[in-house]
Amino acid sequence: MTAELVRGQNHPLSQVRLEIRVSAGTPIVAAAALSDENGRIHGVEWVAHPGAPTQPGLEVSRQAAADHRLAVDLDAVPEAVHRVSVLLALPSGGPGPVRFGAVAAPFVAVTGLDGAEVASYTITGLDAESAVVALELYRRQGAWKVRAIGQGYAGGLAELLTDQGLPQAQQLARSINDAVAQGLARSVQAPPPRTADGDRSRQAAAPALGPDQGGTAPQPGTAPQPGPVPAMSPYGGQTSGGQGQPPEYPGAGSDPSAVTQPSAPTAGGPIDYSHPRRRNAAPPPPPPTAPPAAPGQPAQPVAGDATGWSMEERLYNQVWGMFEDLARTTAAYRSAVDFAESRMDKELEQVLSDPRSRIGGQGDAAREAARARHAQLVDQAREALDRDLAQLKAEADVVEPALPPAYARWDSPVWHGYRVPMEIPMALRLGDLHLPEADRIRIPMLVRLPLERGLWIDSGRTESSEGLFTDSHALGRLAMETAVAHAARLLAAYPAGEFTVHVIDPAGSGAQPLAPLVQTGVLAAPPALGAAGVTDVLTRLTQRVDLVQMAVRGGAADSLPPGFDTSQQLLIVNDFPHGFDDRAVNQLRYLADEGPAFGVHLMMVADREESSGYGPLLDPLWRSLLRLTPVPDDHLADPWVGHAWTYEPSLVPPGSQVLQQVLTQVAAARTKYS
Amino acid sequence: MTKGQAISLQKNDGGSLTAVRMGLGWQAAPRRGLFGSRTREVDLDASAVLFADKQPVDVVFFRHLVSDDGSVRHTGDNLVGGVGQGGDDEAILVDLARIPVHIDQIVFTVNSFTGQTFQEVQNAFCRLVDETNGQELARYTLAGGGQYTAQIMAKVHRSGSGWTMTALGNPANGRTFQDLMPSILPLL
Numbered sequence: 001m002t003a004e005l006v007r008g009q010n011h012p013l014s015q016v017r018l019e020i021r022v023s024a025g026t027p028i029v030a031a032a033a034l035s036d037e038n039g040r041i042h043g044v045e046w047v048a049h050p051g052a053p054t055q056p057g058l059e060v061s062r063q064a065a066a067d068h069r070l071a072v073d074l075d076a077v078p079e080a081v082h083r084v085s086v087l088l089a090l091p092s093g094g095p096g097p098v099r100f101g102a103v104a105a106p107f108v109a110v111t112g113l114d115g116a117e118v119a120s121y122t123i124t125g126l127d128a129e130s131a132v133v134a135l136e137l138y139r140r141q142g143a144w145k146v147r148a149i150g151q152g153y154a155g156g157l158a159e160l161l162t163d164q165g166l167p168q169a170q171q172l173a174r175s176i177n178d179a180v181a182q183g184l185a186r187s188v189q190a191p192p193p194r195t196a197d198g199d200r201s202r203q204a205a206a207p208a209l210g211p212d213q214g215g216t217a218p219q220p221g222t223a224p225q226p227g228p229v230p231a232m233s234p235y236g237g238q239t240s241g242g243q244g245q246p247p248e249y250p251g252a253g254s255d256p257s258a259v260t261q262p263s264a265p266t267a268g269g270p271i272d273y274s275h276p277r278r279r280n281a282a283p284p285p286p287p288p289t290a291p292p293a294a295p296g297q298p299a300q301p302v303a304g305d306a307t308g309w310s311m312e313e314r315l316y317n318q319v320w321g322m323f324e325d326l327a328r329t330t331a332a333y334r335s336a337v338d339f340a341e342s343r344m345d346k347e348l349e350q351v352l353s354d355p356r357s358r359i360g361g362q363g364d365a366a367r368e369a370a371r372a373r374h375a376q377l378v379d380q381a382r383e384a385l386d387r388d389l390a391q392l393k394a395e396a397d398v399v400e401p402a403l404p405p406a407y408a409r410w411d412s413p414v415w416h417g418y419r420v421p422m423e424i425p426m427a428l429r430l431g432d433l434h435l436p437e438a439d440r441i442r443i444p445m446l447v448r449l450p451l452e453r454g455l456w457i458d459s460g461r462t463e464s465s466e467g468l469f470t471d472s473h474a475l476g477r478l479a480m481e482t483a484v485a486h487a488a489r490l491l492a493a494y495p496a497g498e499f500t501v502h503v504i505d506p507a508g509s510g511a512q513p514l515a516p517l518v519q520t521g522v523l524a525a526p527p528a529l530g531a532a533g534v535t536d537v538l539t540r541l542t543q544r545v546d547l548v549q550m551a552v553r554g555g556a557a558d559s560l561p562p563g564f565d566t567s568q569q570l571l572i573v574n575d576f577p578h579g580f581d582d583r584a585v586n587q588l589r590y591l592a593d594e595g596p597a598f599g600v601h602l603m604m605v606a607d608r609e610e611s612s613g614y615g616p617l618l619d620p621l622w623r624s625l626l627r628l629t630p631v632p633d634d635h636l637a638d639p640w641v642g643h644a645w646t647y648e649p650s651l652v653p654p655g656s657q658v659l660q661q662v663l664t665q666v667a668a669a670r671t672k673y674s
Numbered sequence: 675m676t677k678g679q680a681i682s683l684q685k686n687d688g689g690s691l692t693a694v695r696m697g698l699g700w701q702a703a704p705r706r707g708l709f710g711s712r713t714r715e716v717d718l719d720a721s722a723v724l725f726a727d728k729q730p731v732d733v734v735f736f737r738h739l740v741s742d743d744g745s746v747r748h749t750g751d752n753l754v755g756g757v758g759q760g761g762d763d764e765a766i767l768v769d770l771a772r773i774p775v776h777i778d779q780i781v782f783t784v785n786s787f788t789g790q791t792f793q794e795v796q797n798a799f800c801r802l803v804d805e806t807n808g809q810e811l812a813r814y815t816l817a818g819g820g821q822y823t824a825q826i827m828a829k830v831h832r833s834g835s836g837w838t839m840t841a842l843g844n845p846a847n848g849r850t851f852q853d854l855m856p857s858i859l860p861l862l
Contacts, residue, residue, distance in 0.1 A: 006808050007807060007808035008808050008809075009808075125806055125807060324744070325744070328740075328742065328743050328744030328745075329743065329744070331742040331743050331744075332742070332743030332744075332745070332772070332773075332774035332775075333774070335731060335732075335742065335743065335774055335776070336774045336775050336776040339726045339727070339729075339731065339776040340776065343727060377775060377776055380775040381774065381775045381776070384774070384775055640740070640742070640744075641742045
């Protein structure tokens, strides 16, 4: 079993012949030093380093490398030795990074000769240090133990060795650097980029946390000033649903820090595109992580800076991370403002009830003081909010252009490069969410596919649509256009032939908004008209659900009739309950309840008022659907704090042909594959 | 660190510390005889109560793992304890830089949810750790601590632009933090 040590923690060692593996994202120097019970290094012969790689009981590598294996034989070290320290340093004088804060956290593991890990330690929290005592093996009552140290030195090896009491520290540090420089000159190339699973080095900050969140990473208390944000993320070109080529990383050749910091913007640095054949085409590309923050500033945001097996999943997680961060930071602000107000009210009340306040200006002064205290706290809260919002805005600015079509707005350029996908995306964007405090930040509302609930596009009047529309007709039409935009997005997200759309439009009132779907021929059949059409479509879909349900529950999913269409089905219902009799209403409820589990989804375009005649009978139906509005409306709550978020549907910009173009491709792909 | 002693969470170089962790560890009740499942499990719970001007504003405990503002996070409820070797079985992480501006005190408590007194729990401790460097700021051994089921461990409060921690270590009785509220308020 491996013990994952934290700084200062120790662990017993049962073996005396050990290997110490070091893994850093960038070439580093590894050395080992022997010291007595007082922690003093007696002389240069007690240090194994690239210039003198072998000492009694110790062997280290001759050159700087991203990975090291140090051999230690504790039986062979002199009796006077009580400690063996493992030292790491960044090569000085080279083109590489000069501070550990700029590279991935080094990872050190103590293993037996069979390779089994005994203990490991990730050295986090380093900043300006360029040399570090990673861990030490020490004698304790006749036995050896390992302790995680992580003590860094900004003055490099010289300072480190001086601290360990070595008289010739300066000279030794210089000779180590010379030996490393020679080694570097010998080496042909920087180590090739390592794949994610071979990579044991970790980022200092937990990847699940947004860059603004800090989490366990030290965060300066000063107000952040996000630096200039790149107009396009390094992944800007790689947005085709995460199935394209793994992204190319600039700088893998010359700048070793770019190996694990693929997205580090090399400000003014040399641009060097790595040779494509030198790159591993292997498993998931390492996640782009935020480049290390300059001291006093938060890390610059990077698209895809989240966990996940693919770029798509990382972006999904990042968007949800931003959603949560915005919800929580706003909660902090609102709670502070509420508190400030209630405190001021209380204080003003006290002034009022205090008889002394009637004398002279005392009351006024007290009132003034209460207001000032209120204003001060609100200002502080606003400052904290602005700091967080600036960071989230910067993140949104790099994330938005990197989103694949299924996550992107209709006005995103990725839709112009749309190709029918080969796989279903993880999620689909149904619109944008924002809060009044942060009007500039729009969080993409991503829902998982396949849909778990049906959708209800509310064509009824809401408070927010009041005044926008004089007649309900225009609102109904806008609702239908919204429905068509959502349906088109669903069609475009699924591979050819795997998504089928049916439409019930009993009165034919939706003909105009439906035109893009009808004209491009992506519908299963023309919109069903009249009561007969309603009955026909509902009966067929009900039967389908019955059939699939029977097959699945009977464990005989293979026994569906040959040629059975296994695609997901979407039924758009316009003008409900127009054209519906009691039986049709029951069928619809059945579809809403049972359909989603068996691949049949509802999209109701309806005004709930119009079906009020059915009384509470339909309440479960509306409750089971996800309500969306054709106009901005604050009816959606986040899962963490429950703020009311303003939802805005994702609509095609006026005059844009993107919907037709996309649907034409969907239709073309379908004929090609069927 | 002794009871009532206050230490400033400012670094020596003037930089303010940004993250602290409250850790709570205890040893699971030993299994006895044939019917091991009848052993009474020990469930200790760590909680953090956030105060603004002596008014409780938010609480992080096993039913509310993240404060609304996201700055205080509980790593999750442990119902049985650990092997008793000193590791934290429950932890609460506090990101001091992100605490809402009006929150001026955070009180950390430990409760025995299953009702055993600290006398009966083996190897129980709670500690406050500077999350940035792993240094322990305060540590209390709860085991053998008398006929109490709760402890009001420490408070972290604003002072100037930074934060100060005061070790409290007051014993109390209660199943959850709510039971401790009357005992906490005089300590603010």
